[in-house]
Amino acid sequence: MTTSTIRGEAHAALITAPGSGQGKSMVTAALARLHRNAGLRVRVFKHGPDYLDPMLQEVASGQPVYQLHPWMTGEDECRWRLAEAAREADLILVEGSMGLFDGDPSSADLAILAGLPALPVIDAWGMAQTFGAVAQGLANFHPDLAIHEVIANRVGSPGHGRLLAGGMPAGLSLLGAIPRSEAMKIPDRHLGLVQAGELAGLDAQLDAAAEVLKEAGLDRLPARVALEAEAPESPPRLLDGMRIAVARDDAFAFLYRANLDLLDTMGAELRFFSPLAGPVLPECDALWLPGGYPELHAARLAANAPMLAAIRAHHDADRPILAECGGLMVCMERLVDGQGSEHAMLGLLPGRARMAGKLSALGLQSLATEAGELRGHTYHHSLLETPLEPFAHARRLAGSPAEPVYRLGALTASYFHGYFPSAPRLVARLFRGEPL
The missing domain is CATH 3.40.50.880 (Class I glutamine amidotransferase (GATase) domain)
Known part of the structure; x- marks a missing residue:
């Protein structure tokens, strides 16, 4: 049976962090809403077996969100979904899970597989020059992973942001410093985020969060990435009429x-x-x-x-x-x-x-x-x-x-x-x- 090759190109990045609780879910959602409000078609994906974060990302982007996981969904499907999205989307964001290198396969493994640059979100609360050391550690840990920029989250003041930017090591830059803001907070419970459908005023909050990111200089798009994959075969119609x-x-x-x-x-x-x-x-x-x-x-x-x-x-x-x-x-x-x-x-x-x-x-x-x-x-x-x-x-x-x-x-x-x-x-x- 013949297969067809799918090719596309879009601005793309995997949004990740040194660990859970750094704010990457809300940063991903705010980035999606920021560029959607600017008139771009945005697609978001989620690394790993997560149900709750995709609910938030669907509201933020206005587009369906699918899981990507090299073991659970398979490597071929990861490549196919990204390439298919790149045929129409202007921007593709993949929200990572846990820390960048946590798990097997990790978020880093997915980024390397797909050829996506990683964009870490680092919680800067209580950090000064050490922020640059954390960024450098992430960037140098795996030779096949591309990290050129990082995002500082929960920055205490403009001066704090300038201090972080000035402490970045050679080869890395600070894309933006996000101040502490109620717009960037989202409640959670024992299984993860509260379901998006239960959050009153979520659309307005996402618009407000997008403005926070815009003022922090995060309206610049990541690099363009060429994505290619073989289209999968259609599954057999084993449930016809059911x-x-x-x-x-x-x-x-x-x-x-x-x-x-x-x-x-x-x-x-x-x-x-x-x-x-x-x-x-x-x-x-x-x-x-x-x-x-x-x-x-x-x-x-x-x-x-x-x-x-x-x-x-x-x-x-x-x-x-x-x-x-x-x-x-x-x-x-x-x-x-x-x-x-x-x-x-x-x-x-x-x-x-x-x-x-x-x-x-x-x-x-x-x-x-x-x-x-x-x-x-x-x-x-x-x-x-x-x-x-x-x-x-x-x-x-x-x-x-x-x-x-x-x-x-x-x-x-x-x-x-x-x-x-x-x-x-x-x-x-x-x-x-x-x-x-």
Whole structure:
């Protein structure tokens, strides 16, 4: 089968930092909004298995945001998505994860793979000349990574910014010094940023943050980068004619755009519904309960008796259900929220999910079967208490122990979040209720 080559060119950079908490998410969003407001077409991507930062970046850029991760999404897909974006976008920003060199593969690995320069955001609070040493360390750590400029964040005064600029080592310059500003702050909770849809006034805040960056001299575009990749083959239409109901609201929001795209391309008709507010389940052949924050809405979920009854009836009819993380929690008999209150859930699986008050699992994992290897990750603050024996375990690549996968009837449930394009045939079997 022949493939076609995709080529494009755009201003591009990977926005990164020495570590988490330096402000790179909001800086990326403010940069996207700044250049969008200037009339440019901006595309933003996110390194790693993150659901929450892309929600913010989509509001900032006005364009869909996809995950890029050389292991989870694959190197070829990383190159393809960037090259495809470069055909139309004026500016491409990739938000890194954690610190620049943290993880395997790291944000630096993605930048090297794609040929993107890295643009570190360094929190300058409490630093003077040491700022230049941190910048130099990042720039010199890997010979194949290009770093020419850095951004200072949370600068105390114009004089502080001038001091930082004057202390930059040879070969590096300060692109801009961002002052401390309420416009640059965004709230978070136990799984990361508060969901963009829950933040009142987010558009106005992003416009204000864009102005903060403009006044700090950050309206200059990064270098242009030529991007090239082979277009992927279309996946087989293994879900033709299938209707898949997809839970999507404040309790069930952890949905990769690439997952939805794949189901659509394979022929499925997606029917979105809200377990929180909807009175009935849409007519469907299969049901997907993705991750999210059911623990924050447990009382409301428990009170929606018609919806719970409809999902139970779907399960009793032996129709497929895929439940990921938060979806798994809702499939249990009970859910204990962060305040210790216990709520009755669907009761499709015996036992309960209980908020642990701390991080319980984090890491890259995969589920290997004869139909393919579904790659993804785990990240949760709850614990499962169940007598049910697992059907299988995901394979641990890094981080926490392998997650158990449960199957009961046509229900498949796990804390494991899958990236569907990594194993289209396996995903089709899950939604068709076929043996794995």
